[in-house]
Amino acid sequence: MRPTGARVFGDLKDPSSEVYRAVRSAPVQRLKEHTGAEPMIFYRDLPGVANI
Incomplete structure (x- = not known):
C-alpha cells in the first residue's frame, strides 16, 4: 500500500x-x-540510484 501523496502530478x-x-x-x-x-x-529517497 502506498502512502497518501506518493504520486504528485502537475506543471x-x-x-x-x-x-x-x-x-x-x-x-x-x-x-x-x-x-x-x-x-x-x-524520485525521492532512492539510495544507490545514481547510475541506474
Missing part, C-alpha cells in the same frame, strides 16, 4: 503547482539520466 513550470514545489523542496533523482534521456519522473 513543473508553474510555481503554484504541487509538483513544482515537491521537486524543489528535497533532493530528487531521475533514473537513466546519464544515458542522455530526459525522464520526467522524479
Whole structure:
C-alpha cells in the first residue's frame, strides 16, 4: 500500500503547482539520466540510484 501523496502530478513550470514545489523542496533523482534521456519522473529517497 502506498502512502497518501506518493504520486504528485502537475506543471513543473508553474510555481503554484504541487509538483513544482515537491521537486524543489528535497533532493530528487531521475533514473537513466546519464544515458542522455530526459525522464520526467522524479524520485525521492532512492539510495544507490545514481547510475541506474
